[in-house]
Amino acid sequence: MKRKKFLILTGAGLAGLVLLGALGGEPACAQGGGTSIFQSYAKPQPLPDFSLEDLPGKLTSINEFKGRVILLHFWATW
DSSP, rough: OHEEEEHHHHHHHHHHHHHHHHHOOSSGGGTEEEEEEEEOSSSOOOOOOOOOEOOTEEEEEEEGGTTSSOOOOOOOOO
């Protein structure tokens, strides 16, 4: 019974989000309500070279992943 209630509430929530997205139109920053935190370029610019230390302590350079799609996720809990 709890699972069924959970599925119904989840489905209703997702439907509501889809509906809000469909009715929302442009984001607030596009309506003149502020500036966007994202910067777009006419053509992609090369990524600057940088290195990060992984958990075991090995230095990993971004150049090691050249030509591959990567996702960088910087997460902090402070």
